[in-house]
Amino acid sequence: MTDQLAPAPLTSRRPRPGEPWWKQSVIYQIYPRSFSDSNGDGIGDLQGIRDRLDYLQTLGVDVLWLCPVYPSPNRDGGYDISDYRGVAPEFGTLDDWKALVADLHARDMRLIMDLVVNHTSDEHPWFQQARASKDSPYRDYYLWRPAREGREPSNWGSHFGGPAWTLDEPSGEYYLHLFSTHQPDLNWDNPRVRAEIHDMMRWWLDLGIDGFRMDTINMLSKPPAFPDAAARAGERFPVASEHFIHGPRLFEYLAEMKAQVLDHYDVMTVGETPDVTPEHGLAFTNAETGPLSMIFAFELMHLDAGHAQTQRKWTKVPWSLAELRQITTRWQAGLHGVGWNSNFLSNHDVPRLVSRFGDDGEFRLASATLLATYLFALQGTPYIYQGDELGLTNVAFSDIGEYRDIDTLNYYREQVNDLGRPPAEVLAEIHAKGRDNARTPMPWTAEPNGGFTSGTPWIALNPTYGQINAQQALADPDSIYWYYRDLIRLRHTYPVFVDGRYDLLLPDHQTVFAFTRTTDDEQLLVLLNFGREVCELDWPGPPPLPTIQLLLANLPGAQPPQSTLTLRPYEARLYHTRTRAGDGLE
Template sequence: MEQPDGAWWRRSTVYQIYPKSFMDSDGDGVGDLRGITSKLDYLHALGVDVVWLCPVYPHGGVDGGYDITDYRAIAPEFGTLADWQELLAGLHARGMRLVMDLVVNHTSDRHPWFLEARSSTDSPYRDYYLWQPGRDSGPPSNWGSHFGGSAWQLDPATGESYLHLFAPEQPDLNWENPRVRREVYDLMTFWLELGIDGFRMDTINMLSKVPGYPDTAPGADYAYPLAEEHFLNGPRLLDYLREMRAEVLSKYDVMTVGETPGTTPEQAAVLTDPQTGPLDMVFQFDHMAVDKDTTSARPRWTTVPYAVPELKRVLGRWQTGLHGRGWNSLYLGNHDVPRMVSRFGDDGEHRVASAKMLATLLFTLQGTPYVYQGDELGMPNARFTSIDDYRDVDTLNLYREDVTQGGRDPAEVLAMIHAKGRDNARTPMPWTAGEHAGFTTGTPWIPLNPTYPDINAEAAIADPDSVYWYYRDLIRLRREHPAIVDGRYDDLRPTHDTLYAYLRTHAQEQLLVLLNFGGAVLDLDGVLELPANAELLIGNYAAPGEVPPGVLQPWEARVYVTRTVEETGTPG
């Protein structure tokens, strides 16, 4: 698909910052805005175009900033609005843009709207939220929360229950109410007028719920199953988002990315259609399920070996499903999932090679790539030995339910947390091998990843063969090769157990990408023949001209370029 005028975000690389863990400027152990500003030259040197800032608003302290109490202010632990404006100015001065998190499926239960809403059933704010009469026999329906237990919380003062798809302290907003929608559009305008360049929209496809909140099919061994068919991509979602586009977003040259779990490529094509779609791109979650046991009561916490053909099938479905129709977001890690090298690669002997190989995948598919802080260093999971070192509400709920209340072996539950816990991605950014990894002069709010003496930014920048420099090269190559941004995708060996080989074809340029998803040498003889005129563009093992062409080393990545499609054809 050719890029419409102004679609700068198609050519961009986004860097996601979890502010609490990026850089602390004042020694209180919590990352802050001035800390981020002090590292803008680092981001500029890396080559990223856009910074996505996770929430920095005042919050209730329950879910990492995603339980907001004031949408028009900066939380004191992060600084002031003046500090934020300095950050924005510093980004713009370096030619980078800023995207803010928009969290409007729910608020904090300490937000003034909810405090008013729960004060009385007659409150003018009552229908800002979703209430149902209480029942002696239990919650209004069997919907489950993403964080465990019922999605309904009884409010004893009024005898009614409110809906919370996440923590009880995160009541869902009532998007059926036009006053709520107007409030949201006004707060969006507030930040846009201050000069931001877009929004990442948290759980945006949960806004519309099926009326009546009907029960969902119960699970085999848990009382409150997720009722996703009743709140994902609900009946009025497109109405709400199109109204948002018309009322606010169409007036600004900005980028929007919606977090949309459970969305299909067909639905995403409608959401991101270049002419009629309300969003520019979506985060989809299909590839985040390839290593889960989907038959489990809690698949999110399970880990099974993923099949490379299944990963290729899922990624390819999105590549072909949106080509010419919409736009992808490309990610393998973020603040809600484990470190990508521990999840999809090898964080032991082949950490560096597999981190580079996964980055090659990320940067050579069609879509806008997202780099989560520390991925450019090849950071692995943290694997803390004590539950006392964890801070995430979801992790602590799991441990309480399974160990404290359920009597399960603590070591077994810690192994689940080591693999899938969100705090794996939330440890402080390791800047140096020195005290507290150069993150703070105080005590970090969460322990450091124990690998920081060896895996840190200072060491990576000093090593020309590091993951950091490879990311820089990939970011540069993506700018230079239109086939990466706009080319067609063709999977050449979809059923092969370890080889991921695909073409990216555009006009007179074609790229061939070879990825070895495994720790053994892969012989290409009889599997795939390289075209005679292929030139090695980038690889993670050796410089061009020094790579034996007939085999792939463990976790090896290569990208070849052929200048004319007519000469290249399709490799056999």
């Protein structure tokens, strides 16, 4: 790492006139249940987040994204909401939430909230009234269908296993749930549902939030006929993505939401959008016509799962730099100048990025900082998931009883109890891909329970907390935390990080991912050695003129510009040059 950087400012660089603030922002995702517990009940809470704002502000992030804090039975980690206009008691009160917003805005930071409107909890009053009577005005808030030949209305499967239809015995009809049986899907064809959602969104925006992360937003529209999905041999309930991803009225719904709500506030929106292409990305994020600021595209999340759809999320295969490079280049080129990218490799639903795409052993520090460099050097808004800045790794609990995630528990039960697979074999898959990898509590110190709680944590900490924790990272000037801080400061300082055009270099190199970012005033050369061996290469960028400087490197002793370079395992370097004088940089 270089020592050229002055201390990072404690507030973000202000947007240039006419430039959306979210393009320059760095977003930090918080899973509240696992972030910081202030009252000793073992569950992270809003006051715990407030207590850690100095840590986040020192890191330099601009925006916090809170996973759901709404009242919920917590069948699916809070994504089964029973009240859209409140705060779950385990997290605090609405007044606590308002205090958090005030604290953030006083620090020149912003807050976005999860918008989960494909489905509700089955304990939401709407669904309770809907299932009470076929004549209820809330019946049509959800999707009900009669049996087909005594069975489910179609062969659609749930993302969490089993059928996507559950029989409501009193009424004799089935309701649709693309996820858990406790998460019935809303009927977006009903204008009253859309009006309720719009009113709820305005309510939160008027309370001061700065935007929404929109859960499964491209699944809202379903074809009324619910045709059967294509099934593979032996597959009884296939996930019917071809029918509900980008359904027939999706963009109509989103355009209405934008006109009715979003256009009236200075907000950012990011949509969770599985199975999208750059062409879809342009439709969603076109600065002139798109309904959203940006989307999460998941192609990179399938790198290590191959292309088989069946249980794809649980498989693990070797991934290639060639495919990572191709996917990255396709999205960078496809959205440049028209739409906008979200740059991420981790979140609450996937394994830890250093265990998945780096090396969580010998090269943990180097690979964690290389992956951070990759994310920050691309055009788009970078996302940090809590603990990435510490280099947190996957956890390998030895007993299924230690896991809490509904998807993980369903998978284990199906594979072990129903199909008879060896438990150790299934646990190995869970160790690699389970969602609880990302949900173990944040380790703040080496004290018992990592300083996360004075009580019993709702899920056990990763046993590495004695060595990997925030206190240790803050005390080490060469830690991953301080490297993230350097990256954030660079992004706030040099416009090329936000505006620069992406151009690929060395398209066929076996281990080095090299590219440039270029504006009229600046050029950034990015060199990333994804290999575990030392690599030599010829200087791939513009001539090494005196104006080119080594801006940042993740390993000490990095070389200045020269004709031949030697890159160590997982070494990352950023070289910078001004392409013309007077660019206004300090």
